[in-house]
Amino acid sequence: MSDQPTIMVIGGAGYIGSHTTLALNDAGFETIVYDNFSTGHRDACFGRHLVEGDLADRAKLENTLQSFGVDCVVHFAALIEAGQSVIAPLPFFQNNVAGTLSLLEAMQSVGLKKLVFSSTAAAYGNNTDAPLLHEKLSRAPINPYGDSKVMVEMMLEACVEPHGLQSIALRYFNACGADPDGRTGERHDPETHLIPLVIQAALGQRPDIKIYGTDYPTPDGTCIRDYIHVSDLATGHVAAVRKLLSSSEPGFRPINLGTGSGLSVREVIDAVKKVSNVDFDVIETIRRPGDPAQLVADASEAADQLDWVAEHSGINQIVRDAWAFAIKARSSSATVST
Numbered sequence: 001m002s003d004q005p006t007i008m009v010i011g012g013a014g015y016i017g018s019h020t021t022l023a024l025n026d027a028g029f030e031t032i033v034y035d036n037f038s039t040g041h042r043d044a045c046f047g048r049h050l051v052e053g054d055l056a057d058r059a060k061l062e063n064t065l066q067s068f069g070v071d072c073v074v075h076f077a078a079l080i081e082a083g084q085s086v087i088a089p090l091p092f093f094q095n096n097v098a099g100t101l102s103l104l105e106a107m108q109s110v111g112l113k114k115l116v117f118s119s120t121a122a123a124y125g126n127n128t129d130a131p132l133l134h135e136k137l138s139r140a141p142i143n144p145y146g147d148s149k150v151m152v153e154m155m156l157e158a159c160v161e162p163h164g165l166q167s168i169a170l171r172y173f174n175a176c177g178a179d180p181d182g183r184t185g186e187r188h189d190p191e192t193h194l195i196p197l198v199i200q201a202a203l204g205q206r207p208d209i210k211i212y213g214t215d216y217p218t219p220d221g222t223c224i225r226d227y228i229h230v231s232d233l234a235t236g237h238v239a240a241v242r243k244l245l246s247s248s249e250p251g252f253r254p255i256n257l258g259t260g261s262g263l264s265v266r267e268v269i270d271a272v273k274k275v276s277n278v279d280f281d282v283i284e285t286i287r288r289p290g291d292p293a294q295l296v297a298d299a300s301e302a303a304d305q306l307d308w309v310a311e312h313s314g315i316n317q318i319v320r321d322a323w324a325f326a327i328k329a330r331s332s333s334a335t336v337s338t
Contacts, residue, residue: 005245006030006068010055010103011076012047013040016118016175016233018184020074021046023234024241032068034061035077044184055099061106072114072241075103081192082122082145089144096148097155104155108163114244116237119153119169119254121226121295122146132298135171135254142290157252164250168240173226173258173297175233177318178325185325186230195227195319198269199326202276209280211265213287216294224262224294229318232310233257239306258297259310268315275319 007024011017012033017040024031025046033047036054049068053060055077064070078096079085085092100117107115124133125140139150152169159165176195178185186196201209214221236257263271269282302308312318 004028004030005071006032007241008032008034008064008068008070008073009047009076010034010073011040011078011118013037013042013045014076015184015186015188016172016230017074017076018044018046019179019230019234020076020237022179022183023231023238024074027238029241032064032070034064039189041187046183055095055102058102058106061103062109065106065110065112070112072116072244073103073107073112074116074118074237074241075100076118078118078149080145082143083192085143085145085148092144092148093151096145097151100152100155104159104165113164113166113250115156115165115167116240116244117152117156117167117169119171120146120149121171121173121256121258121297123150123153123171123254124295126292131294132260132296133256134298135256135301153252153254160250160252165252166244166247166250167252168244169252169254170236170240171254171256171297172233173228173256173295175230176227176322177229177231177312178321179231180312180321182325182328185322185329187329194225194265194268195272195322196326198272199276199319199323201280202272202278202323203326203330207281208283209269210283210285211269212285213291214284215287218264218293220264220266222265223291224264224296226258226260226262226296227268227313227315227318228257228259228310229312229321231312235311236302236306236308239302239308243306253305255301255305256297256299257302257308257310258299259313260297260299262294262296263315271315271319272323275316275323
């Protein structure tokens with residue numbers, strides 16, 4: 001093993017987890033990916049070591065933490081599809097909440113106290129009156145997915161005083177883009193995120209792209225969101241790991257990872273058309289229930305606490321990297337099928 005701190009990335013074969021593992025490697029850390037591959041990809045495992053295991057397997061978690069001498073855990077493993085959580089909530093509570101409970105018990109058993117948790121802007125729910133969402137707003141999730149993430153945050157808070165836990169919950173906004181070197185990217189199944197869906201329309205993999213609502217109180221009438229490049233998210237996790245490793249003080253802190261500015265649905269579609277140089281059909285339809293007009297992060301806490309700012313989250317770079325990865329994935333698929 002390396003003399004550098006050892007970081008276990010749970011869910012490291014997934015979208016953000018794989019990018020974060022690459023960033024941790026680049027920063028010189030020893031990395032272990034722990035994943036059950038229910039949604040992750042084996043070709044997206046970049047850890048120095050790989051352990052195939054489930055969050056529910058507390059004994060395996062304990063053994064992995066102890067045998068590798070783990071110094072800090074970064075926890076991504078979660079079900080994330082908010083709409084699906086409304087239809088079938090129990091798997092979200094089983095995996096996201098009970099699974100994290102298993103992890104916390106394993107960490108307590110081996111005396112490990114440092115955890116970076118993948119949380120979500122869904123914790124804010126309909127707190128949309130503020131122009132920028134900040135960490136002091138009340139937690140008010142509106143679906144079981146958001147509920148499950150907030151429940152984990154509450155567990156982390158509760159473990160500070162009795163167990164000396166040191167944790168940071170990173171609340172993401174709209175993760176997007178791909179590794180600039182094309183090593184990994186977004187491959188959800190089913191895909192529900194806007195940018196890969198628009199790219200699929202540009203590639204002819206879907207007949208059109210739909211805009212759900214054009215009458216919002218925004219400059220062009222479409223929803224505005226804070227889009228952050230996944231490589232920026234990855235460096236945010238590295239910064240959070242460094243913060244925990246440099247401190248011995250127990251505590252829990254939620255921190256937004258966002259850009260502080262927003263883009264409309266129409267602006268994203270226009271950016272994909274520009275980068276791809278492809279026109280495609282855009283269908284305007286009615287609003288979806290529960291879609292707020294604007295969700296944009298106040299990212300000042302990340303700058304203050306982690307010395308982190310988003311550096312790669314301009315929409316053109318986001319789309320260029322996502323487009324390049326989609327072209328590469330299509331070519332690989334064509335080669336395999338041939």
